[in-house]
Amino acid sequence: MRAAVVVAPGRTEIVDIERPRPGPGQALVRLEGCGVCASNVEPWSGPDWMTFPTEPGGLGHEAWGIVEEVGEGVRDLRPGARVASLSQKAYSEYDLARPEELTPLPPLLDGAPFPGEPLGCAFNIFRRAEVEAGQTVAIVGIGFLGAILTRLASAAGARVVAISRRSFALDVARRMGASETIALDDPEKVVARVSELTQDALCERVIEATGAQPALDLGTRLAAIRGRLVIAGYHQDGPRQVDMQLWNWRGLDVINAHERDPQVYARGVREAVAAVASGLIDLEPLLTHAFPLDRLDEALVATRDRPEGFLKAYVTCR
Known part of the structure; x- marks a missing residue:
């Protein structure tokens, strides 16, 4: 699979690495996209505390995609389910997640980007x-x-x-x-x-x-x-x-108001799914800038500089 790696301040590269396999209690998600978080800008820019290269896919945490495979003991997820993911290496084509980090997306949202974490x-x-x-x-x-x-x-x-x-x-x-x-x-x-x-x-x-x-x-x-x-x-x-x-x-x-309890985070994502599905929240005008994964640097520059018309960037993972 392909994954983005931050190799130096302000510079990412795409690498080819082995696709992971889900272990017990894990699911492998074939990622469709991942939102670009403002919190990514600081580590990407190369502060003193940052080390390079980053782990493949690292920094990405606002993903959505399709469950590809589940590991032993996972009973409530099936391959083919479309989900929002709270996994942590999501600037990539695949990522592993625990079932509690995945929120099912209803058919009404098929094909639409859905950065569940923010x-x-x-x-x-x-x-x-x-x-x-x-x-x-x-x-x-x-x-x-x-x-x-x-x-x-x-x-x-x-x-x-x-x-x-x-x-x-x-x-x-x-x-x-x-x-x-x-x-x-x-x-x-x-x-x-x-x-x-x-x-x-x-x-x-x-x-x-x-x-x-x-x-x-x-x-x-x-x-x-x-x-x-x-x-x-x-x-x-x-x-x-x-x-x-x-x-x-x-x-x-x-x-x-930033939560760190995974269960509370997942609750917020579930509420967001319901709100978008009901029409309370319309995501289309809020997700203003889309980039392919190999243009992640451009997405981060836009997130940093906020050009005219910018609210939120995301990358497509395939």
Whole structure:
């Protein structure tokens, strides 16, 4: 099979390796595609802590495909089943996964890309945000994750204020149900506008979805007294500072919303499958850039640089 290997900072190569065979309690999945996660950009770029070459397929973890073969003891999966996978070497044509890492996809979704891991992440974040009808929810950063959270919060009856630097992303947020959109060109103007919209009460829920220090600072300022600041962005490039005085004064609940429990992750993916199948979430306008596996570097560059019209990239594995 073919698999991508990161061989040097910012450079991948495709290698031919032996196809794995499933052992007891494993399934072999013939991968159709894999989403490109923003968390891939940092290790791919070559920080001091990174070593090369990576394992074949490594970094890829947002896959979907067809069960090819199952190992001894696997009873609830059959070859031919189409699944979303939480496996970890998915920049490749095949990957091994445990049954609990696989979520069946209904026939209604046949042929459509389905990066289950980030979708499950969005649903788990939303659950922990505890958004309620009538609340004002600020979402700082409208990419793939922020757009889905905008849809979920608006569908729950909240007033969503979407904040982004990119006019394209704000257009997407309006289509996802945002009541207000604010360009993030000056944080002071954003705070002033949100204060105006809420009669100085600010937001019962703020979801930071960028993974950057300035968005964390802004999110803190937008949170209401006894509000909830939900950290959905993946902060991977070093320590962060927080305004603990403001956190204390406002009595904020601060939620680090990334899950690490495999069962919770799988639950989020199942909820996402149901939401996409029902039409609550339309993935087509959110998966904006597709690349073949041998152009993974280009997909990562797009994920890093976010060109006009970009929300989410994925690679096709065959």
